[in-house]
Amino acid sequence: MKIGLLGFGTVGRGVVERIQMTNQQLTNTLSQQINIEAVLIKNHQKHQAEKQTLFVTNDWQVFSQKCDYDVVFEAIGGLEPAYEYTRFFLEKGIPVVSANKKLVAEKGSELEEIAESRNIFYSYEAAVAGGIPIINLLEGSLSTTPISKITGILNGTTNYILTEVKEKGVTVEEALSQAQLLGYAESDPKDDIEGYDAWYKIRILAKLCFGSWLNPNKVERKGLNDVQQWHIELGQKLGLTLKLVAEAAYLGDGEAKAEVAPAFISNDHPFTYVNGVTNAILIEGPTIGQLCLQGPGAGKEATANSMVEDLLFQSNYEGKRSKSSGVQSEVANSFNHYFIFVANEDLQEGILEVEKDDNQICAQYSHPEGEVYVVKGQDITSPFPVIKIIGDWDPAQVKVETESAILFSL
Ligand SMILES: NC(=O)c1ccc[n+]([C@@H]2O[C@H](COP(=O)([O-])OP(=O)(O)OC[C@H]3O[C@@H](n4cnc5c(N)ncnc54)[C@H](OP(=O)(O)O)[C@@H]3O)[C@@H](O)[C@H]2O)c1
Structure with missing residues (x-):
């Protein structure tokens, strides 16, 4: 050959x-x-x-x-x-x-x-999550499996940065410099930090799970740009870990939605302990429940391994390669908790804004740098930084660790 x-x-x-x-x-x-x-x-x-x-x-x-x-x-x-x-x-x-x-x-x-x-x-097995054989899994062993949702930590650089911030207490900027020194991040880290890298990858996964390419203008992309140190600290005190998460869900009738955004992960979720440059992917569907894969998202050996295995898989595989459709996800009707962060200098404007959309505010926590309003709803947007919570998290169950940092919850 x-x-x-x-x-x-x-x-x-x-x-x-x-x-x-x-x-x-x-x-x-x-x-x-x-x-x-x-x-x-x-x-x-x-x-x-x-x-x-x-x-x-x-x-x-x-x-x-x-x-x-x-x-x-x-x-x-x-x-x-x-x-x-x-x-x-x-x-x-x-x-x-x-x-x-x-x-x-x-x-x-x-x-x-x-x-x-x-x-x-x-x-293009190696194009998504380098060493994890996700593409050929979707096209091979899961080719007729109805899938409702796929969620991933698909960018190793931002995951490394957020892990360092959590474990070593450094800032996002310090962790980025370290990632560049170690060769995990490019000298121009725009694609990673602004979420483009994960955005390309979730668009590819959505196509494989749900059968057609999404309109890129409708795939939301937020990177780490708006994330501030106190957002991460506050989340940690509430038992939540910040990750850059890519997600695509099937809404029915040929419609799917996808986005890349920072999200707080509850500590019962499989992504909580996915650290460093490691990638992870969670596939959900009625016949498989939850299937989680974790492994190297990049690197010479792992990526090359995927390319060579891709050749073998494709050379031996004669079935139809693309999936026809997904199965409706509960995402369309599901309510999540969102944090809306308002810095001290914006408090007056902030509370008006948070209350404006009839948001159901279910908790409020204070930090020396500002307030976070916990809101329950669907696709919450705000001019202030918003971070969604993934996994089971209920403010009523939260044990506040540091009373001095967090003054009260409603
Ligand atoms: N690195 C990873 O861990 C990883 C993981 C998953 C996927 N990928 C993907 O794999 C691809 C390659 O990544 P890489 O890290 O191997 O990149 P790289 O180290 O920068 O290598 C790129 C190669 O392409 C050659 N090249 C660049 N422009 C060219 C041109 N106009 N004509 C001919 N050759 C050209 C370069 O030539 P010279 O050597 O002469 O400069 C170099 O050999 C990218 O799409 C990347 O997203 C990489």
């Missing part, structure tokens, strides 16, 4: 190493030897060492004209030129295995259509 490899960074290198490490098993499984025919990179100078063992080029014409690949792996990232290159191979009838969440979320619909019309696969 002849492989063309687009990109030779963290993931591309991992793919080559994984193929070399398990070459014999792969040969036995595929009944043929796998060979990396050519590797496309951008900067020639960086790749002198690899040229001893691999055919490495920065010339797209050279790479594309070889064109007798059986499969192409895309590990360049971003929209262009990954989109143009992927399209080129799919149109030629050559299947593509991708790790590129942004490309899949933005152009997946069109690329899948091309692949389907050529009766080949465009697959």
Whole structure:
């Protein structure tokens, strides 16, 4: 089997190493030897060492004209030129295995259509939650399972930051600097902090669970930008852990809703102890109850492992790959607790705003920096920071840990 490899960074290198490490098993499984025919990179100078063992080029014409690949792996990232290159191979009838969440979320619909019309696969197991085999689980073992809701911690960088804040008492900014030092966060962390990374991923998962691509304009996205230290502290005192959560739920009649937002997790929820760069995904449906997966969301070995397994899965799988529909979730009618945070300087305006929408205020807690109003409702919005609570949490059951920090609850 002849492989063309687009990109030779963290993931591309991992793919080559994984193929070399398990070459014999792969040969036995595929009944043929796998060979990396050519590797496309951008900067020639960086790749002198690899040229001893691999055919490495920065010339797209050279790479594309070889064109007798059986499969192409895309590990360049971003929209262009990954989109143009992927399209080129799919149109030629050559299947593509991708790790590129942004490309899949933005152009997946069109690329899948091309692949389907050529009766080949465009697959992207590694694009969501790196090492967790969620895509092929949804397309394989759960392909006819009705799913009502899928929830995930899909961004390792923000989960690392929030874990450090909780465990070491550092600020979000300090934890971000540490994440950058350790290589968990890019020098420009916008995609992670502003929630774009998780937003691409939940759009992909929603498509697989409910059968069609959502309109991206209707998928809400909030990152950690509005989260302040005292919000996190107050949540912790009430037994809640802050996470950046992505969620998609089926509402019935072909409609689904999805969002990425910070959420407080109650301590009985499976996500409470998902720490550091680890990812987790909770799938819910009437025939499976709750199914929770947890594992590495990124990293060279785990991501490359997913790409290679993706090739094997797709090569052996002849069933229909996409799910037809979801099953209605209770989300449409469910009431949740939300925290609305109002800083001291905004208190006058804040209480008017909180009371304005006939919100059912069920508790109020004070912090030296401001007040939090606990409101029960559906899709609560406010000009002030709002954080939803996930899991079973009832203000009536809360034991206030620090009386001096929290003055009263209604
Ligand atoms: N890193 C992870 O843990 C991880 C996990 C899951 C998914 N992913 C996804 O995997 C993809 C690759 O990520 P990565 O971390 O491996 O990125 P990376 O380390 O930055 O590697 C990107 C590779 O693509 C090459 N490249 C960039 N622009 C190019 C162009 N215009 N033409 C040809 N080659 C080009 C680069 O060439 P040079 O080497 O010459 O610069 C480099 O080899 C992304 O979509 C990412 O979201 C990554």
